Each structure stands twice: as structure tokens, then as C-alpha cells.
Amino acid sequence: MGKYTFDNEIMPDKFEESYENLIEDLNEYLLLEQGKLGTEFSIDDSITELFYSIEKNLVETGQNKNSQIIRRYLSQPTDVNFVTFNYTDTVEKTMGYKKFIVNKDGNEVLVNLQNPIHVHGRLNSSMVLGVNDETQFKSEIFDNDFPEFFVKNKNLTDHVNSTELELALEVIDSSDIIFLFGGISWRHRQSILGKNS
Known part of the structure; x- marks a missing residue:
């Protein structure tokens, strides 16, 4: 979207209207897709499988020290x-139980699933969609208010989703173990979280 503002003669008002329409259309489409989600997948099952497989996979790749650290943390509540x-409530829909027991090496481990934090907003509520910074679009042709919504960092820190971002940062900072699912570049991580680490 940002590149489009450099490559084409655009009218800022028309672009802003199209941007708003895009968010509305994306919201409607994702609501339809979210409605197709079945019950055949369970986060509980995936977490249980993770408890059983992570140490084994680390040992097989020669990461014995990391395996021992993981074992220690995953052997307690x-x-x-x-x-x-x-934007969807996929995580919520695939949670079978908020609390469940994993039987690990003969020990029962209590697992508490916390409510998901939606950093980029949710469907029908404060969806964040745009560019990472003001160099990625022709900012000089837009009024001063537009970057608040179109630049993700501004939207996350100064606008509607600042609370969700703060919660996410607290969770990350206080976590002993972090698993990432999906791809994310280091530069993109920094722009999303606003951190230098």
C-alpha cells in the first residue's frame, strides 16, 4: 500500500477512503473464514504434544543444555x-479447557491457558493494518492525522491498541520460555514491539 503512494498519482482523500474500505472488506472476509473453523484442532492437544516432543527434539539436535532448561520449566505448573x-478468535476457539493436566514423566503438570493478547486488534475492533514507518509511504501528501492509523507503530503506541501492546511486552519480558509460530524477521519484530533487543 505504501509503495502505491509513490508509484501513482493519487488523491489523498480517495486513498484514505480506499484504505478504510480495505479494512472493512478484510474484516468481512475474515469473519467468513473464521466461521469455517471446525473443532478438529485443539490447542490443548498441541501444547500436550509440545511438552512431550520439545526435549527430545532438542537432544536430537545436540542442544542438551537447552533440553535440561526446558525440562525444568515444563515439569512445574x-x-x-x-x-x-x-485478527480472528482462532486461538480462543481452539482452547478446549483453560486448565488441564499433562502427564509428564510420571508427574502431573498443571497447565493454565491465559487469554490471548491481540496486538494488532480483533475483527470488528481496532484492526491495525499499514506500514512500519513514515518512509514507506508518501507522507507529505497526507494530513497529520493519517499516520496515526496507517503507520503500525504509531497506531500501536499512540492509539487504540496501546494497552494490548503493553500487555504483550509484559508477557514477553516476564516469560522464561518463548515459542514463536510463524515467520518474523528481526527488523519486523523490532518495528512491531518497539524494542531494541
Whole structure:
């Protein structure tokens, strides 16, 4: 979207209207897709499988020290937090139980699933969609208010989703173990979280 503003003669008002329409259309489409979600997949099952497989996979790749660290943390009551950039309620829908027991090496481990944190907003509520910074679009042709919505960092820190971002950062900072699902570049991580680490 940002590149389009450099490559074409555009009218800022028309672009802003199209941007708003895009968010509305994306919202409607994702609501339809979200409605197709069945019950055949369970986050509980995936977490249970993770408890059983992570140490084995680390040992097989020669990461014995990391395996021991993981074993220590995953052998005690565990809170599982979710930070998602997905607009849908897929994570919520695939949670079978908020608390469940994993039987690990003969020990029963209590797992508490926490409510997901939606950093980029949710369907029908504060969806964040845009560019990473003002160099990625022809900012000089737009009024001063437009970047608040179109630049993700401004939207996340100064606008409607600042609370979700703060919660996500607290969870990340206080976590002992972090698993990432999906691809994310280092530069993109920094722009999303606003951190230098």
C-alpha cells in the first residue's frame, strides 16, 4: 500500500477512503473464514504434544543444555500466554479447557491457558493494518492525522491498541520460555514491539 503512494498519482482523500474500505472488506472476509473453523484442532492437544516432543527434539539436535532448561520449566505448573498478531478468535476457539493436566514423566503438570493478547486488534475492533514507518509511504501528501492509523507503530503506541501492546511486552519480558509460530524477521519484530533487543 505504501509503495502505491509513490508509484501513482493519487488523491489523498480517495486513498484514505480506499484504505478504510480495505479494512472493512478484510474484516468481512475474515469473519467468513473464521466461521469455517471446525473443532478438529485443539490447542490443548498441541501444547500436550509440545511438552512431550520439545526435549527430545532438542537432544536430537545436540542442544542438551537447552533440553535440561526446558525440562525444568515444563515439569512445574505452567502458565501459557498467547501473543497473536491474528485478527480472528482462532486461538480462543481452539482452547478446549483453560486448565488441564499433562502427564509428564510420571508427574502431573498443571497447565493454565491465559487469554490471548491481540496486538494488532480483533475483527470488528481496532484492526491495525499499514506500514512500519513514515518512509514507506508518501507522507507529505497526507494530513497529520493519517499516520496515526496507517503507520503500525504509531497506531500501536499512540492509539487504540496501546494497552494490548503493553500487555504483550509484559508477557514477553516476564516469560522464561518463548515459542514463536510463524515467520518474523528481526527488523519486523523490532518495528512491531518497539524494542531494541
